[in-house]
Amino acid sequence: MESGETSGEKVEITDPIPSPVQIKTETERGEFLLNNQFMSDVTFLVGPDKHRIYGHKLILFRASNYFFQLFTNSTVNEFPIEDSDPNILLELLRFVYCGKIDLSSENVREIYNESKKFSLDKILKAVENFLNQIIDSKNVLCKLMDNRFYKFKSIERKCLKIICDDPFSYIDQADFKRLDRESLRLILAPKTIYCTNDQLLQILDTWQKTNYEENISDLKLDISSNSIITWKKLPFFGTPSDDSMIVRSQGFVIKNELGVKFTGLGMYYKSLEYIHRVQVNIYDSSSNAFIVKGEYTFRNDNVNIMQIADIFFKPIDIKPDYIYTIYIENKTKVEPFCLGSCRPGPNDINLEIWNDNKGRYPPIAYLYYKANTVS
Template identity: 40%
Template sequence: MANQGQGDPVLGYNGSATDRKEGLVNNEFMSDVVFLVGEKGQRIHAHKLFLIAASEYFYVMFNGNFRESVANEIVLEDIEPAIFLEIMRFVYCGKIVLTFENIHEIYIHSRKYMLMELLNMASDFLEKNIEPDNALKIFTQNRFYGFQFVDEKCLRMISNNPLYFFNHEDFATIDRESLSLILGSKKINCTDDQLLGAMDIWEKTHEKESVDELRAVIKNAKRSYDCYKLRMFGPSSSSEPSDFGFSITSETTVNMYGIGVYIKSCAAVISVELKIWENDIEIGCDLFEYENENFLTVDVANLFFEQIVLKPHHRYRISLNITPAVEPFTIQNPKMHHDRIKMSIANVVYGRCDSMFCAIAHLHCKERQHKAIKQNT
């Protein structure tokens, strides 16, 4: 640990070279400069040789035509003592403790002091520690840092499972630019209506902001889904739909984000209650209000929800409750084709598919990567 202004050296000769250097942090022994740090001017002792060796900033400070080059005391009011000591520890021995609480100040002052290795460490820290629970906060903070890779990683995470993030407590507090980047995503697993709903959530905590431009971003952006459709094939039928039961028979874990449902109705607005079971345990439930614009033909309603992870050899069941009742349109004995994802689709009551009528047109999903983010399992 750093020595807080002790007069006697505590070098610990039985320790490592790194430990001995760390023992010189804020140590009066052979110190040739004192920094008065923070508003209260806390005295922190330093050694010019360590500073000059670490940074061109300090080289110029102590060897240029500046008053600091001959001063024994240097005032630093723009940094907290704890942050400065952390940076000094890195300068002396290469050690640093990075946290989400100090990363912002560490980044500012490591850039000021031209400590490029520490800047790289700060960026690595951000990249390695982006998780679903902090992605929105880091994404917003990155408006200051400007790391492209941070934006890319956060946006990939958000666009993959947007409804999780729209419901997150941090979503309402993100800045306008960050929101605009999300709304303008070229690929995202939700509908335009759900994007508008997310914007409404944000607007409630930013009442003074004009959102017309943001609505235009949603309306005018050309986007697609960040997944693909597993289409169902089979002869069409006018029978009443039954629950859709299936299991993954390949060794492929699948992320599911939504389904397409056949709709044939004269009603302007249709409510669809969706429930998903895994081995008879309910793992998903949602209610959708679908604006029906195609009265004269069968339409497909794309219903997106928070990511559901489908595991190999587990039984799943999807049930639909549609009101008002729609004219039946189903696929008999549905089948699905994919090179790597193999499904067994069966009647969930009798274990057979010869009497199954499915109102589901497709599943919105994709294969789960080995290092995928755990958001809803």
């Protein structure tokens, strides 16, 4: 019998090549080859225990410049990678071979680090997409701070958009007090933050109460010189009514043909409570729906003194000649107060106000607005 022939016995192959029927897609082919000794021509000895991971040069050097340089500058087929975790490296190779990667909050930072080390730019994009997907209003401050490590511009933009739409809802959160200086600077800097310079200074002062060792003079200078969107303050002129009553609603309409944006209001109140809560809703008759609906909580630092609370919400578009109604309901006890003979001050939006309470108006001191213009 010549060499290479068999005596009719069936030869068992321990790692057979799958048939075309078995491998139907590129992903399945990649899954079969991943860390498979079949046709492997490179071995990585990973971690302090030298865990063996098998690879294929043709696939790997096409994936990154790191592997291209590694293989073209060496004649050996075994490479120690002592400072990597075998499980993390396998996740990276799974992406290279199959286009899939299992990202989680627990492994994302290490995968990011290893992807940069091995020049796997496509995985960096997958990390960026993953981080974008898990940002929400509850974790946005934490994710903005985390991004100081990643430095993804899209993450920074998304976080700042969420925060700057409603900055005052975040200043009492524990994460706000833990903000690093640079993250705070990013929040105070955008041109689209929806509050005035005075309110930016209030945000800065709130942060310094926890970070008292920080010198914030330069941040104050940044605010004073920052060309943020200027929100106009439209005051209401009126006198306190002789009636001790609470008026909860006010209708209004604007005549500016391009419309206007509202982003907040000032409200008179006098209360013995140290924490005050108020519900503010704005109803749009054209859509038969509330376009603002939320409860706002703020500290009452001067109890039993008439003062004004600034309440900000995400900017809303007000269309000309449509009827809107503001509803205000204090959730904590206040002294009854309303305005009589109230009218808006001079403005460029021709705002008209009214209600059905015999000339009595709710305790609105002013509105924050910006008239739309032709761009």
